[in-house]
Amino acid sequence: MAKIERRTKRYPSDLTDAEWERIAPLLPNVARRGRKPSVDRREILNAIRYMARSGGGWRMLPKDFPPWQTVYWWFRRFVRLMLFRTIHDVALMLDRERAGRAASPEGGVLDSQTVKAPAAKERGFDGGKKMVGRKRHIAVDTDGRLLMINLTTADISDSAGAQAILAAVRKRWPWLKHLFADGGYDRTQLMDKAAFLDFVVEIVRKMENQKGFEVLPRRWVVERTFAWMTRWRRLVRDYEQRIDVSEAMIHVAMGSLLLRRISH
Numbered sequence: 001m002a003k004i005e006r007r008t009k010r011y012p013s014d015l016t017d018a019e020w021e022r023i024a025p026l027l028p029n030v031a032r033r034g035r036k037p038s039v040d041r042r043e044i045l046n047a048i049r050y051m052a053r054s055g056g057g058w059r060m061l062p063k064d065f066p067p068w069q070t071v072y073w074w075f076r077r078f079v080r081l082m083l084f085r086t087i088h089d090v091a092l093m094l095d096r097e098r099a100g101r102a103a104s105p106e107g108g109v110l111d112s113q114t115v116k117a118p119a120a121k122e123r124g125f126d127g128g129k130k131m132v133g134r135k136r137h138i139a140v141d142t143d144g145r146l147l148m149i150n151l152t153t154a155d156i157s158d159s160a161g162a163q164a165i166l167a168a169v170r171k172r173w174p175w176l177k178h179l180f181a182d183g184g185y186d187r188t189q190l191m192d193k194a195a196f197l198d199f200v201v202e203i204v205r206k207m208e209n210q211k212g213f214e215v216l217p218r219r220w221v222v223e224r225t226f227a228w229m230t231r232w233r234r235l236v237r238d239y240e241q242r243i244d245v246s247e248a249m250i251h252v253a254m255g256s257l258l259l260r261r262i263s264h
Contacts, residue, residue: 010064013053014046018263023087039066047071052252055233079248088255092145094262104173105141110162110181111222112137114154117238124153134238137161139169139179142218144225146254147173151243159187170197180204180218228257
C-alpha cells in the first residue's frame with residue numbers, strides 16, 4: 001500500500017493504472033445522446049473506495065474528489081446496475097484462476113456476523129451477541145473469497161439466513177456442491193432445503209475436550225474473511241439505511257481487495 005501511495009501521489013485506495021484497465025470495460029457505456037458526463041468516472045470510483053476504506057461520510061469527501069452530490073448520484077446508479085457485484089465476481093474468478101483453481105468454486109463455508117446498524121430502518125436484537133443491528137450471512141469459497149451475502153435483521157437465525165443463500169448461490173455459482181458450517185446450521189429445515197437443492201452441508205463441530213479458542217478446520221477461513229471486511233472502516237458497523245447500499249459497500253471493499261491482488 002505504501003508503494004502504491006508513493007506511485008500515485010494520492011490516496012492508497014485509489015485505482016492504479018493496472019486496476020483501471022481491468023474494470024474500465026465493465027463500466028456502462030456513455031449515452032450517445034444528451035450531455036456527456038462532466039466528471040471522470042475513475043475519480044468517482046476512487047472517491048467511493050476512499051470513503052469505504054476510511055469510514056467517512058458522503059459530505060466529508062476531500063476536495064480532491066468531485067462534489068459529494070455527484071459521487072453519490074453515480075454510486076446509486078452503479079448500485080442499480082449491480083456494477084460493484086460484477087466487478088467483484090469477475091475479480092474473484094480471475095483470482096481463482098491465478099491460484100490454479102477453477103473459476104467457479106465447488107466448495108464453500110457458511111457463517112454469519114452481527115454488526116451494529118445505528119442508521120438502519122429495520123433492526124433486530126441478536127440474543128447470542130447481545131447486540132442490536134443487522135446480521136451478515138455469507139458464503140465464501142475454501143480460500144475465503146466472498147461468494148454470496150444475505151443481509152437481514154440481527155434477530156434472524158443463522159439457519160434461516162442461510163436458506164436464502166442456498167437459493168441464490170445455486171443460480172450464481174452453479175458448480176458449488178459442498179458447504180461447511182458450524183453447529184448453529186444443523187437444523188432440519190436447512191438440511192432439507194440443502195438436500196432439495198443438491199447441496200451437501202457438513203457440520204464442523206468443536207473438538208472433544210476443547211478448552212478456550214482453537215482453530216477449527218475450514219471454519220477459520222470465513223473468520224478471516226470477516227477480518228478482511230472490517231479492515232474497511234465503513235464496514236466495522238453498518239452505517240447504511242438501505243440493505244442494497246450496505247451490500248454494495250461490502251462488494252466495493254471485497255472487490256477492491258481482489259482487484260489489487262490480481263493486478264499487483
